[in-house]
Amino acid sequence: MSVIMNAVKPRLRLQFGQAVAIGPGKAELLELIAETGSISAAAKRMAMSYRRAWLLVDTMNQCFDAPLVETAAGGKGGGGARVTDLGREVLARYRSILKKCAEAAADDFAFLNGHLASTPPENPH
Amino acid sequence: MSVIMNAVKPRLRLQFGQAVAIGPGKAELLELIAETGSISAAAKRMAMSYRRAWLLVDTMNQCFDAPLVETAAGGKGGGGARVTDLGREVLARYRSILKKCAEAAADDFAFLNGHLASTPPENPH
């Protein structure tokens, strides 16, 4: 049988002042909003409260020079949320950074993964 | 006068299970322990409680197959903390990932920085 290969999971946050312009959570949320066309539906998919999802969207919009998500009130086809062109490009760029990072530093990740403990610390105090 | 150029600050965390094997805070702590030879002195430099610093060190040590920091009790030259070879190499690899990432994805960062708002959100609710 083969040796269990543990691996580290890179999590990248792009910070702008005190706020996080985009990170893993906001990226996934952006993706789900694009899929569902609704903040609340995206929040449900992530098992996240609508409040929190709305806050994340608000922060993202404030961090850039144009909104990443445009919203309209009214239910049943009337309202909802739409990811703008800028929103899609920001998401694509964020994914691109992660991908290029994994490729460019593959040797560093290999070294770190090769020296991981057999088991992650379950009870971090 | 030139246009104010805002920029995003990348923050990378390498997660192993629930714990963060290494991130910005742990990296700086590791560096300061190497400089000062003491957890408590490093903590003071970072305006961090000794408790928190010790917990971070403990987590780091548990995440890898050998300690990054070795400690010895006793004050005034007797005790202290020493960063191991593995610790120095882990730190170097972490820095290397950040550097390579910034280089490989320079165009993506340039795009994002070019579309930042004029001012970061000060009151994120």
Next chain:
DNA sequence: GGCCGATATATCCGACGGCATATAACGCTG
């Protein structure tokens, strides 16, 4: 026009994280 489902926002409250504090053991130094 009434209903439904969505955005938008305020308030209350529980959980959790980190600080401050306290204590113990340890090991050079003088």
Next chain:
DNA sequence: CAGCGTTATATGCCGTCGGATATATCGGCC
């Protein structure tokens, strides 16, 4: 051998973050 500064660990407290809840408003649909 007394003292000091360090590692190591437990406990109580408090600020903060986020969830739950409530409410208002809006806009298609039947």
